[in-house]
Amino acid sequence: MSAVVNQNHNVFVYGTLLADEVVRTVINRVPQSAPATLSDYHRFKIKDRVYPAILPVQTKKVTGRVLLGISGAELHVLDEFEDVEYNRTEVEVLLTDNSEKLQTYAYVWANPNDPDLYSEWDFEEWKKTQMNDFVKMTDEFIQQLELPETKPRVQTYETFYKQDNDKPLHP
Secondary structure, three states: OOOOOOOOEEEEEEOOOOOOHHHHHHHHHOOOOEEEEEEEEEEEEOOOOOOEEEEEEEEEEEEEEEEEEHHHHHHHHHHHHHHHHEEEEEEEEEOOOOOOOOEEEEEEEEEOOOOOOOOOOOOHHHHOOOOHHHHHHHHHHHHOOOOOOOHHHHHHHHHHEEEEEEOOOOO
């Protein structure tokens, strides 16, 4: 997963990174982006998680956006943020504005047989019910990335959401 540091990359995002607030927290800026569609994939809800997963599913489509001009250092931070639950994969998306095809990276769920995947994840619902807490958790994770003893993002997520026992992990 090492990225060429002085090369720019494009990354298709489809979940929590659709929110500028989350992107800004993770890479410290909001890069240019373009709306896009990824064919033959489905965006799933994940049991006990507030973020989605995508996996290949024939005839399905995932709408999202491509973050353009991501540096190698920013790609490394995104890799850390997505952690071991996702594999950075090269995919081809269709840009909504001009129907151009674009090779880009996407973070695909690492376990294609995961029994915890179900239904379809809804960005607008997440934005209303989960985004504020998720941005706080993300900020905690990014601050810890700079420490010598970094916790993986999944561990940060689980610790953050278990601090407040009266809050469910998913709606």
